[in-house]
Amino acid sequence: xxxALHAELLALAQEAARRAGTLLRDGRPADLAVxxxxxxxxxxxxxxxxxxxxxxxxxxxxxxxxxxxxxxxxASTEGTSGVRWVVDPLDGTVNYLYGLPTWSVSIAAExxxxxxxxxxxxxxxxxxxxxxxxxxxxxxxxxxGERRLACRPAxxxxxxxxxxxxxxxxxxRAHQAEVAGRLxxxxxxxxxxxxxxxDLCDVAAGRLDGYYERGLHPWDLAAGDLIAREAxxxxxxxxxxxxxxxxxxxxxxGVFEPLQEELDRLGAWHD
Numbered sequence: 001x002x003x004a005l006h007a008e009l010l011a012l013a014q015e016a017a018r019r020a021g022t023l024l025r026d027g028r029p030a031d032l033a034v035x036x037x038x039x040x041x042x043x044x045x046x047x048x049x050x051x052x053x054x055x056x057x058x059x060x061x062x063x064x065x066x067x068x069x070x071x072x073x074x075a076s077t078e079g080t081s082g083v084r085w086v087v088d089p090l091d092g093t094v095n096y097l098y099g100l101p102t103w104s105v106s107i108a109a110e111x112x113x114x115x116x117x118x119x120x121x122x123x124x125x126x127x128x129x130x131x132x133x134x135x136x137x138x139x140x141x142x143x144x145g146e147r148r149l150a151c152r153p154a155x156x157x158x159x160x161x162x163x164x165x166x167x168x169x170x171x172x173r174a175h176q177a178e179v180a181g182r183l184x185x186x187x188x189x190x191x192x193x194x195x196x197x198x199d200l201c202d203v204a205a206g207r208l209d210g211y212y213e214r215g216l217h218p219w220d221l222a223a224g225d226l227i228a229r230e231a232x233x234x235x236x237x238x239x240x241x242x243x244x245x246x247x248x249x250x251x252x253x254g255v256f257e258p259l260q261e262e263l264d265r266l267g268a269w270h271d
Contacts, residue, residue: 154254
């Protein structure tokens with residue numbers, strides 16, 4: 001049974017993610033994609049991002065004023081309760097800008113430095129993924145109903161479908177493209193979704209066999225990492241390390257270790 005604190009944190013994360021997702025979905029200007037080549041749409045996306053973070057952090061501060069908060073858009077509160085929230089109000093901003101459906105709201109709660117609750121909502125897919133440490137991962141939505149998540153049975157690496165992402169810095173992106181090009185012949189194929197949180201949840205849901213990316217921040221992966229692990233996936237960084245800015249890897253058991261080893265061999269964690 002989920003303890004009372006974790007149940008409270010889960011309910012609050014679900015409500016905050018739902019409300020922020022609704023704000024972003026319904027508040028997005030209809031002509032945003034048409035004007036995507038002009039500078040002004042970036043400002044609109046930034047405004048929406050900040051508004052969503054304010055909604056989330058405001059709700060948390062109202063319900064649990066002694067908790068700490070770390071948000072992508074600058075929210076930072078130390079807190080005194082031992083609980084810290086890690087918030088990405090809009091993961092997949094370029095997808096959002098262009099009107100692509102793969103963007104999400106990601107909210108995690110840590111207790112004494114350990115992630116105990118994770119919620120990722122994907123408004124345009126009508127799905128929400130969530131997990132409580134030690135109690136499995138779940139998805140709800142019109143398409144999936146409500147079901148417990150389990151990652152796919154492990155295929156050989158050459159039959160694995162793996163997703164990745166690319167950095168905004170041209171030099172880093174060029175190296176990532178080189179790594180991907182050398183990795184593709186070893187896999188079934190590669191996908192590029194555009195939201196780290198969604199990719200991690202898709203590993204949990206059995207839609208991907210693996211995912212890797214360099215350059216992620218705590219808010220990009222905190223909720224999705226827990227959801228993937230609670231669905232039976234393995235997660236890490238370089239061999240023997242936890243996910244980090246250098247490298248994040250998540251995969252079904254059997255794919256994880258050979259994928260991680262290949263990425264380390266290819267130098268996916270440096271320029």
